[in-house]
Amino acid sequence: RKEVEQDPGPFNVPEGATVAFNCTYSNSASQSFFWYRQDCRKEPKLLMSVYSSGNEDGRFTAQLNRASQYISLLIRDSKLSDSATYLCVVNPADSWGKLQFGAGTQVVVTP
Amino acid sequence: DTAVSQTPKYLVTQMGNDKSIKCEQNLGHDTMYWYKQDSKKFLKIMFSYNNKELIINETVPNRFSPKSPDKAHLNLHINSLELGDSAVYFCASSQAVSTYGYTFGSGTRLTVV
Numbered sequence: 058r059k060e061v062e063q064d065p066g067p068f069n070v071p072e073g074a075t076v077a078f079n080c081t082y083s084n085s086a087s088q089s090f091f092w093y094r095q096d097c098r099k100e101p102k103l104l105m106s107v108y109s110s111g112n113e114d115g116r117f118t119a120q121l122n123r124a125s126q127y128i129s130l131l132i133r134d135s136k137l138s139d140s141a142t143y144l145c146v147v148n149p150a151d152s153w154g155k156l157q158f159g160a161g162t163q164v165v166v167t168p
Numbered sequence: 169d170t171a172v173s174q175t176p177k178y179l180v181t182q183m184g185n186d187k188s189i190k191c192e193q194n195l196g197h198d199t200m201y202w203y204k205q206d207s208k209k210f211l212k213i214m215f216s217y218n219n220k221e222l223i224i225n226e227t228v229p230n231r232f233s234p235k236s237p238d239k240a241h242l243n244l245h246i247n248s249l250e251l252g253d254s255a256v257y258f259c260a261s262s263q264a265v266s267t268y269g270y271t272f273g274s275g276t277r278l279t280v281v
Contacts, residue, residue: 065178089266100258100272101211142209153223154199154265158211 061157070135070166077131078162081147083119085126092130093118093144095161099145104130123168135166171195174259174273182281187212189244189260193214199223201260201270209236211258223255249280264281 063080070076082090090107096098103113107119107128132139145159172193181187193200201224202214211234216224231247242259256277260270 091269093269095209096279100274101270104268104271106269111266142224144211147268148269154201154216154218155213155224156265156270160208160210 059159060157061145061147061159062147065160065162066165068162068164070132070139070164072135072137072166072168074135075131075133076164077129077165078143078164079127079129080159080162082145082157083149084147084149085123085125086150086159087126087147088150089147089148090119090121090128091148091156092117092128093146093158094164095142095144097142101158104109132164135164137166137168140164140166141157149153170270172259172261172273174185174257175275176276177274178279179273180279180281183249183251185249186245186247187249187278188246189257189259191242191244191273193259193261193271193273194205195238195261195263195271197261197263197271198239199262199265200236201262202238202242202244202278203260203272205275207255207257215242215244246278249278251280254278254280 069086093101094104111120116133116159120129142161147157189191215234259273
C-alpha cells in the first residue's frame with residue numbers, strides 16, 4: 058500500500074463549478090498535512106496547510122479526518138487558472154522532515 | 169529574489185557521463201533536500217542535509233553523491249549516468265517543516281540519451 062494515495066483524475070470541471078477530492082494516508086501517527094499545487098513543468102508550490110479543525114483560504118477549503126486517515130480539498134467557483142495537479146503531502150512522525158507526497162490529482166477547468 | 173535556485177534548468181547528456189546540479193537557498197533555512205520526480209510524477213526523497221550534515225540518505229545508487237559546503241548550498245553529483253536517471257530533480261529547503269512544509273526550486277530536467 059502506498060503511504061499517500063490520491064485519485065489521479067483528471068477531474069474535468071466547468072468554470073464556476075465546485076470540485077472536491079480526497080487523499081488517504083497510511084501512517085496514523087502523521088503530524089501535519091499540506092496541499093501543494095504543481096503546474097505543468099513547474100515546481101510544487103504550497104497551497105495550504107491542513108489543520109485538524111479544517112481551514113479555508115479564499116475559494117479553497119481543506120479538511121482532515123484523522124479517524125479515517127484522509128484529507129480533502131474543495132475548490133469553489135473554479136477558475137481556469139485552477140487547472141493544475143494537486144499534491145497531497147503528509148508529514149509522518151519521526152520522519153526527520155521527510156515529507157511524503159501523493160502522486161497528485163489533476164484538475165482541468167474548462168470554459 | 170529567487171528563494172531556492174537550481175542550475176542548470178535543463179541538462180541533456182550521454183550515458184556514462186558525470187554531471188552536477190547546484191542548488192542555493194537565500195531563505196536562511198537549516199534543512200535542504202533533493203527529490204526526484206519520475207515520469208509518473210511521483211516525488212521521492214533522495215537526500216536531506218541539516219546544517220551541512222547528512223540526515224536522510226534513501227536507497228539511492230552510490231553514483232549519486234550530495235555535497236553541502238554550507239547550509240545555503242546543496243549540490244548533487246551523478247557519476248556514470250544511466251538512461252533510468254532521466255527525471256526532474258527538485259531541490260527544496262525548509263525551516264519548521266511541520267508548520268511550513270518545503271520551498272522548492274524550479275527543478276532540473278535531466279535527460280540521459
